[in-house]
Amino acid sequence: xxxxxxxxxxxxxxxxxxxxxxxxxxxxxxxxxxxxxxxxxxxxxxxxxxxxxxxxxxxxxxxxxxxxxxxxxxxxxxxxxxxxxxxxxxxxxxxxxxxxxxxxxxxxx
Numbered sequence: 438x439x440x441x442x443x444x445x446x447x448x449x450x451x452x453x454x455x456x457x458x459x460x461x462x463x464x465x466x467x468x469x470x471x472x473x474x475x476x477x478x479x480x481x482x483x484x485x486x487x488x489x490x491x492x493x494x495x496x497x498x499x500x501x502x503x504x505x506x507x508x509x510x511x512x513x514x515x516x517x518x519x520x521x522x523x524x525x526x527x528x529x530x531x532x533x534x535x536x537x538x539x540x541x542x543x544x545x546x
Contacts, residue, residue, distance in 0.1 A: 487521055487524065487525060487543055488543070489543055490507065490541070491539050491540065491541050492507075492539065493538070494534055494535065494538055494539070498536075499534070500522050500531045500542070501515065501518065503542055504522075504542055504543070507544070512545040513545060518543065519531045522540070522541075522542060525540075525541040525542070
């Protein structure tokens, strides 16, 4: 009986490991709602035209996570994304975005 119990526990542990590796137990990311369906153009001194999309910040969002979710992966360097975000949103630091506010994010498509 003891061997059977250990065998069942071993199978259960193998199933748990398989499930974590294949499906995962972390919550899925909700689709970020964009307020503009068309990418708009804005004039900037350092970049002649940066296309952007607007997104309302949800709890736990960062500039990089929103950009990565929109593009599937980071399309350019982190420094470039932060620079473009700060140039689109005057007087806003990338590290200090506020929950519930709507910001412009660079669109690299």
